[in-house]
Amino acid sequence: MAVIFLVALGWFAARETGETAAREIDQNLSHRITLYKNFLQRELNQVDYIASILAQNPQLIAALQPNAVGRYIDVANNLLKTANQKLETATVFLMDKNGRTVAASNFDQEHSFIGKNYSFRPYFKNALEKETGRFLAVGITSYQLGYYVAHAIKNGGETVGVIVIKIDLRHIQQFTKDMDGDYFIADERNIIFLSSNKTFELKSLTTISANDRRYISRTRQYPIHKIETLENHVSDTKYGQFNTYRINYNEYFVRKVSLEELNWTVWLFAPTAPIRNQALSSAIGISLIGLMAMVAFYLLYKRRKDSERFQTIVDNLPSGVTFFDNNLQMLICNEMVKKVLDFPDSLFHGGLPSLRTLLRFNAQRGEYGENNPDLVIAEQIEKAKQRIDHVFERKRPDGTILEIRGVWLDQGLITTYTDITDRKKAEEEAMRTSGYLRALLQNMDQGVTVTDENLNIVFWNNAFFDLLKLPDHLKKPVMKYEDLIRYNAIRGEYGPGDPEQHVKLRVQASLKFEPHKFERTRPDGHTLQVTGKPLHIDGEPFGFISTYVDITEHKRMATRLRKLANTDPLTELNNRRHFTTLLEREIKRSRRNGNPLSLLLLDLDHFKTVNDRFGHNCGDMALKAFADTSRDILRDIDVIGRLGGEEFCIFLPDTDREGAYILAERMRQGVENIDLVSDKNEPIKLTVSIGVAMLDNVMGDRIEDILQRADKALYRAKNEGRNRVC
Structure with missing residues (x-):
């Protein structure tokens, strides 16, 4: 009875001590946590109030006006810098209604926000739609975690821009250093973004949904690849009415509070270990003997219970789990271990085996290749004695791939074994598909580039460099679009002018993310067709893809086809259809400016006789000689065409009647002086009536009217003896 009483007394003392301490x-x-909540709300409310005041500042409104002069921008920059210093915030910057930063407190720093476009950030969109916006994210330029407070700026009732204040959350961390204990703050998606324990940051309290992952990637809120799930749940251990939490295998007392306006949750926690020690010391003070007996009983009982609870948990895990004590003797093993490692039941008949026994079994059945089993076992045991956490993959002889993770605790080594065969196959298939796609793009004749929302060229193929004749030193995994434009401008791809002006104009045009298609002829004569199509995620521009096609030969072929369609094949003069089109166009121009226009209608005299006497080959030679003579006599602005057979027509822009007769007489004399001989060396004489x-x-002459008058004049010339002008 005494023993029972002492044990009960010691247990009661320990319980009361633990509850009191808890x-x-x-x-x-x-x-x-109340102080911390009030501090956070006060800091954020102060910034929000200042942002609302800045949104009404006329100097900032002036800087947002279209084509604002430089002094307005300078005033805005200095105003934002002063406000940032007084508020002790990270940055204050001003954006126009398209999301481009026009002024910033860091305007005089190397990585200034000016010129950057943050229209994809939710705080900007919310400020435009709801007049205020808030957003927690890692800075794209600074790479520092910050909280953004945005207010719409209005002028005459119209939203002209947004003022944004970025709060450096390290300032909040400085405040918490004066407070004992650990803490972390989680956002509305249960992602820890601030913690006294750096290993907790960017850990998720719950599994992140696919929609949340897309949102984080699209807004670039956090580096998505760094986010992992943090193990946390309510522990079975309680101190009176106070529950404890298990976080990463450690138990804590936890207090949580929600910041409803921000959708944040603040966790403050204290370890339970000191309370256990305090309870133990109190119990020892009351009754050493009873406490020793109670502790012995309690430890045995607790160990058995914990072992049973842990065994129940691990038996239902999808992965294999083992626990070895510090002597490398197995204490816990679930059925999944036997399944994924293909261990027979006979290996466990005598109780749970040691690590050495398992290693020898594996080595003897060839799990580690043809190496000497004793050497393999000795090497693995030596590694285990170093007590180093490890993660590695091992491929079993049957093709199964296991991911093995080992973590050392004070009590021993806990190891998980996960079958990742299907996942590895999926990853390999994805990599193979990605490789095929990349190889396809790299081997296309078309040049291809992909540009992100910050105008960084994140993909290019070899054809792009070949078509634009770009040097190898520009080949980088990520190339700045601005650097490419500057290089092209300097080497004259865009014609004369200031290269920086070319860069500015093209960067501004590209930031609109509008589809475009145009042709550009390079200085070497090659013509490229450039097509750009914007990329969208959830309806918002996220960059664009551009293709570059060499259409030089196509253009040449089109020119040749045009010439064939518009030119008489024998004389290479304009054919009747094309000449008529040009004449109609010139008549309209003459009517508009009132300048004179003359027309000559020509017919080679007795040309049928030339064909009959000397043959059609000589007739063709005569027509060519006439065309060459005409080209030598006419001005560059004069246009001649073959209407058919031996009949030709010429129109003379800006030429009155006197000038037309002078030119016609020169033509008549030129034709008369053509020196031709036949195949039999007989002279061929040509004359022309005009x-x-x-x-x-x-x-209001029409083309038919002027041609009819010229035809009558030609008829008179023939009746009056030919070889004359009428």
Whole structure:
């Protein structure tokens, strides 16, 4: 009975001590979390109030006006810098209604926000739609975690821009250094973004949904690849009415409070280990003998219970789990271990085996290749004695791939074995598909580039460099679009002018993310067709993809086809259809400017006789000689065409009747002086009759009218003996 009484007394003392200490810790946590909440709300409300005041500042409104002069921008920059210093915030910057930063407190720093476009950030969109916006994110330029407070700036009732204040959360961390204990703050997606324990930061309290992952990637809120799930749940251990939490295998008292306006949750926690020690010391003070007996009983009982609870948990895990003590003797093993490692039941008949026994079994069945089993076992045992956490993959002889993770605790080594065969196959398939796609793009004749929302070229293929004749030193995994434009401007790809002006204009145009298609002829004569299509995620521009195609030969072929369609094949003069089109166009121009226009209608005299006497080959030679003579006599602005057979027509822009007769006479004499001989060395004489007509703008001449008058004049020339001008 005495023993029972002492044990009961010791147990009661320990319980009361633990509950009292837990109550004190809970009260302390409650007090500190209230202070912390008030501090956070005060800091954020102050910044929000200042942002609302800045949104009404006329100097900032002036800087947002279209084509604002430089002094307005300078005033805005200095104003934002002063505000940032007084607020002790990270940055204050001003954005226009398209999301481009026009002024910033860090305007005089190397990594200034000016010119950067943050329209994809939620705080900007919310400020435009709801007049205020808030957003927690890692800075794209600074790479520092910050909280953004945005207010819309209005002018005459119209939103012209947004003022944004970025709060450096390290300032909040400085405040918490004066407070004892650990803490972390989680956002609305249960992602820890601030903690006294750096290993907790960017850990998720719950599994992140696919929608949340897309949102984080699209807004670039956090580095998505760094986010992992933090193990946390309510522990079975309680101190009176106070529950404890297990976080990463450690138990804590936890106090939580929500910041409803921000959707944040603040966790303050204190370890339970000191309370256990305090309870133990109190129990020892009351009854050493009873406490020793109670502790012995309690430890045996607790160990068995913990072992049973842990065994129940691990038996239902999807991965294999083992626990070895510090002597490398197995204490816990679930059925999944036997399944994924293909261990027979006979290996466990005599109780749980040691690590050495398992290693020898594996070595003898060839799990580690053809190496000497004793050497393999000795090497693995030596590694285990170093007590180093490890993660590695091992491929079993049957093709199964296991991910093995080992973590050392004070009590021993806990190891998990996960079958990742299907996942590895999926990863390999994804890599193979990605490789095929990249190889396809790299081997295309078309140049291809992909540009992100910050105008960084994140993909390019070899054809792009070949078509634009770019040097190898520009080949980088990520190339700045601005650097490419500057290089092209310096080497004259865009014609004369200041290269920096070319860069500025093209960067501004690209930031609109509008589809475009145009042709550009390079200085070497090659013509490229450039097509750009914007990329969208959830309806918002996220960059664009551009293709570059060499259409030089296509353009040349089109020019040749145009020439064939518009030119007489024998004389290489304009054919009747094309000549008529040009004449109609010139008549309209003459009517608009009132300048004279003359027309000559020509017919080679007795040309049928030339064909009949000397043959059609000589007739063709005569027509070519006539065309060459005409080209030598006519001016560059004069246009000649072959209407058919031996009949030709010429129109003379800006030429009155006197000038037309002078030119017609020169033509007549030039034809008369053509020196031709036949195949039999007989001379061939050519003469031409010419009819002259003037466009009558007063009477509103049509093309038929002027041609009819020229034809009548030509008829008179033939009746009057040919080889003359009428």
